[in-house]
Amino acid sequence: MLNEGDGMTGPIPVSNRAANIEYAIRDVVVPAVELEAQGHEILKLNIGDPIAYPGLPTPPHMVEAYVEALRNGKNGYSPSYGLPVLREAIAKDEQRKGWNATSDDVYVCHGVTEALQLIFAAVLDEGTKVLAPGPHYPPYMAYPQMYGAETVEYQLHSDDGWKLDFGDIEEKMDDDVRLLVLINPNNPCGTVCGEEDIDALLAIARKYPNCIVVADEIYDGLDFTGQHVSVASRSHDVPVIALNGVSKVYYAPGWRIGYMALHDPAKRMNNVRDGLERLLRSRLCASTPAQIGYLAGLEQDRSWMDGYATRVKQQRDHCLKRIEQIEGLEVEQPGGAFYMFIRLTDEAWANDDKLFVLNLLHEEHVLLVHGSGFSPRLGKGHVRLVYLADVEVLDEAFDRMDRFLQKHRTTNMS
Numbered sequence: 001m002l003n004e005g006d007g008m009t010g011p012i013p014v015s016n017r018a019a020n021i022e023y024a025i026r027d028v029v030v031p032a033v034e035l036e037a038q039g040h041e042i043l044k045l046n047i048g049d050p051i052a053y054p055g056l057p058t059p060p061h062m063v064e065a066y067v068e069a070l071r072n073g074k075n076g077y078s079p080s081y082g083l084p085v086l087r088e089a090i091a092k093d094e095q096r097k098g099w100n101a102t103s104d105d106v107y108v109c110h111g112v113t114e115a116l117q118l119i120f121a122a123v124l125d126e127g128t129k130v131l132a133p134g135p136h137y138p139p140y141m142a143y144p145q146m147y148g149a150e151t152v153e154y155q156l157h158s159d160d161g162w163k164l165d166f167g168d169i170e171e172k173m174d175d176d177v178r179l180l181v182l183i184n185p186n187n188p189c190g191t192v193c194g195e196e197d198i199d200a201l202l203a204i205a206r207k208y209p210n211c212i213v214v215a216d217e218i219y220d221g222l223d224f225t226g227q228h229v230s231v232a233s234r235s236h237d238v239p240v241i242a243l244n245g246v247s248k249v250y251y252a253p254g255w256r257i258g259y260m261a262l263h264d265p266a267k268r269m270n271n272v273r274d275g276l277e278r279l280l281r282s283r284l285c286a287s288t289p290a291q292i293g294y295l296a297g298l299e300q301d302r303s304w305m306d307g308y309a310t311r312v313k314q315q316r317d318h319c320l321k322r323i324e325q326i327e328g329l330e331v332e333q334p335g336g337a338f339y340m341f342i343r344l345t346d347e348a349w350a351n352d353d354k355l356f357v358l359n360l361l362h363e364e365h366v367l368l369v370h371g372s373g374f375s376p377r378l379g380k381g382h383v384r385l386v387y388l389a390d391v392e393v394l395d396e397a398f399d400r401m402d403r404f405l406q407k408h409r410t411t412n413m414s
């Protein structure tokens with residue numbers, strides 16, 4: 001038994017794995033919540049959740065199906081790989097995207113985020129690498145280190161539409177890279193890759209027999225270029241894991257339903273598939289009624305999606321016009337998703353994008369996310385803005401950003 005003073009008062013150690021995790025998008029919410037508690041109203045343009053903004057609700061027929069499922073007692077566990085009807089509907093949807101998916105290739109998860117954790121757990125070991133775009137959605141950096149792996153970033157061209165730098169990818173590929181990630185359309189930059197880019201990426205991956213391409217296509221229904229194609233549809237040999245779900249283009253992120261679909265034309269993922277299935281069984285299943293809600297989204301009329309996408313595109317165009325008129329801001333036109341990765345051209349802010357975000361929040365009550373939170377090196381000097389808010393809110397936010405930039409520019413120069 002320990003006596004007083006034997007060390008019972010010190011903190012119990014946290015694992016390094018958890019202590020190193022960062023998620024910039026939610027980390028900046030902490031000071032915003034403090035300001036709200038003091039009675040300030042914050043214009044929040046930080047979170048990629050369509051439900052956080054008015055006018056883009058989850059389609060009623062999906063909500064109805066979810067509610068009906070609850071009423072009909074569909075409240076039990078379901079099969080670990082997903083409800084068979086949903087797996088079938090997802091496979092058909094992937095077939096429409098141009099490859100021969102079957103329901104056995106589809107595994108339903110608790111969002112793409114869980115799929116990522118399972119893929120990393122099934123593929124990564126000490127000393128292996130993930131090659132992911134920089135900047136990128138933060139879990140691609142945060143999770144692999146839990147398995148002793150490292151995420152290396154390949155560069156996106158910040159002054160040319162954030163296109164992929166294939167020379168950089170070639171240079172950074174080696175036999176330890178087990179996962180080559182493409183986020184298409186990209187979060188946070190909005191880049192859309194078409195056939196040519198995807199073929200070039202697959203040509204590189206083909207040279208490395210232990211490499212799987214992870215194709216995060218969760219924003220594929222928000223492509224304003226008309227160029228988007230599924231990676232699996234372009235691969236005749238390279239193994240691809242396609243990721244998608246209900247969060248973004250079905251406007252129901254809180255349901256936590258997503259999937260991974262394994263395209264394995266050369267039958268090289270059998271062991272990985274076995275590992276994934278073991279992991280899936282060990283975590284029981286994804287939410288049963290939410291899967292039924294998603295099924296309604298896949299099986300019933302989807303014409304509503306175009307209306308939503310048109311609205312999002314109009315808001316993008318409006319923001320592009322506003323940014324053009326503001327000294328201190330520049331942006332590459334995003335081709336898809338609902339993000340803008342805005343360049344801060346005033347030197348002081350270009351060197352400290354987090355300070356920009358925090359000062360803008362405190363002085364003008366506008367919340368963005370610092371670009372360095374998406375990549376300390378390649379996202380630096382930028383901020384991410386979600387353009388899903390009403391045009392009036394976006395206008396007010398841009399007025400405040402303009403005022404803030406002018407005020408500090410005068411101070412700097414005096």
Ligand SMILES: Cc1ncc(COP(=O)(O)O)c(C=O)c1O
Pocket residue numbers: 048110111112113114137183186187216218244245246247253256257258
């Ligand atoms: C590129 C990307 N992948 C995955 C996710 C999360 O997907 P889910 O809600 O299905 O976990 C996000 C969320 O912002 C994202 O931007």
